[in-house]
Amino acid sequence: MAGEGSTPATVSTSELAAVLRARDERYKNMFDALTKQQGGGGRRQETEGREEIHPLQMLLVKLEGLESYASWAEHAETILVSRKLEGYILGMVEKQAEEESKEGQMWRMTNALVRAWLLSSLSPKIAKQVERIKEASEIWRLLKGTFSGVGNEMIACKIQKELQALSQGERYVVDYVSELKRLWSDLDFYDSIDLEYGKCIEKVNKCIEKRRVRDFLNGLNSKFENRRAAIYGNTTLPTMEQAISAIISEETRLNLETVGSAIQGTAQRRSALYVVEGGNYPRPTTDLTEKKCFECGQPGHFRFACPELIGGGRGRGQD
Structure with a gap:
């Protein structure tokens, strides 16, 4: 090391160039990353500024009228x-x-x-x-x-009549609900209620839902009478989703009971048939000569009439 009073060492031009090159290599990756980020941002802004048009899928419903x-x-x-x-x-x-x-x-x-x-x-x-x-x-x-027919009283009246005449009948609950919701949606469109205040809209919607829950329950098949009476027996009516879920659960239970009864009846018939066929009565045959005796192996007779047993002294003689 040079002393305090020594003359400072001089740096040549070649050595300075080598130091600068080393520094450039050290920060090269950082400069490349910054340049790439700025370029990507510019391309992203250009993409955001350009409106893109996506293909439109075809409608499943055509306008017929x-x-x-x-x-x-x-x-x-x-x-x-x-x-x-x-x-x-x-x-x-x-x-x-x-x-x-x-x-x-x-x-x-x-x-x-x-x-x-x-x-x-x-x-x-x-x-x-x-x-x-x-x-x-x-x-x-x-x-x-x-x-559009918005405000058309004839269309609204037609939909209202269809709702009044609609009942479940023999269809599944899901199909019945689907038809109800279709008619309700059409009625809301053609006979809409315009209100200004949010609280009024909320009250009207609750009132409409109560009426529709009653319409749904009243149109059910008579086999749901017990569950329907239980729902009406509550202090408050359930929401439409809750009522539908309850009836679908009841439908599933009734279907399982029906299937179980059918399986049990089939098993009982098979058991009775097995008892009859497995008894001591000989089965009718078309040709007795084709059957062989289980005792002697000879054709033409059954074991209870076998000559070997009758003449063999075993106490199985016949008249």
């Missing part, structure tokens, strides 16, 4: 919302003034996609009425005004 509109509209809007395209039918995405701009081309392409998809979900007769309309939102508005 008034009766199918509610189901068709619900399915159509659900699919478009899942692809963030509902604005093109609800009018929230307006047509761009400059069609040749990037935004204008995107609107034109997406509108054409939604329009073609809507036309493919219509019956041929209805599709001919709107196929010349270029904007998807206008097609949606026209179909809604023509086929």
